[in-house]
Amino acid sequence: MQLVQLSDLHFGSLFKQDTFDLAVEEVNRLKPEAVIITGDLTDDGLLVQFERARRELKRLECPNIIVLAGNHDYRHTGYLLFKKFFPSKQVYEIGDAVILTLGTARPDRDEGEVGYRQNLWMEKTFSKYSDRTKIVAMHHHLIGIPDTGTDKIIILDAGDTLRTCLHSKVDLVLCGHKHRPWAWNLGPLEIAYAGTASSERFRGFFENCYNIVNVKKGAKPQVDIKIVGGKRFALSELVESYRPFLEA
Ligand SMILES: [Fe+2]
């Protein structure tokens, strides 16, 4: 089963329509079981941006479009609009996988958190599943990654959430937020970060991209990065080949 993680589309001033059009074409050709959009659909949480985002996302030909909010979507009372434009569930059973979405964005704040209630809910919910690949999708970072600056980008309760994920035997966490594709492999748990699929807001990696996740029963999910209009390769290769200091 194939899933696609699109992130940080940022409909607004630095949005790249041509790149988005190409990304939609590519994703439709992949025929994924689900497209997971890990937040920051809009630049400023404005009505006109939500209208455009909803209109454009209708072009994705996929039975399961999973959308979660980012900090940019919650600006200017965008948190009120987000629910109207993208009403969504928190649990998705798709093929051999169960996908939980965590709301980490808070109104008019850039930092994120999962919170005690959601952590408790995640642990309880995952305890009902033993034979499925467990995936968590959230906007903010669970653990810090290179080129992303301050610790404000990590959820405030990262320790609690990481413990819950490990205790619940989560296989894969998908994050967006800082537009820096990356991956951490913590043994049984992999954390994959997506870049921006369609915005000029680059950081550390200067191509628009998205992630493709292959889920196979009983095996670790495999995450590839796909450059929009370019090549596809294992996300781990990007991590292993990064030499910011030696090549400076
Ligand atoms: Fe973003």
Ligand SMILES: [Fe+2]
């Ligand atoms: Fe963000």
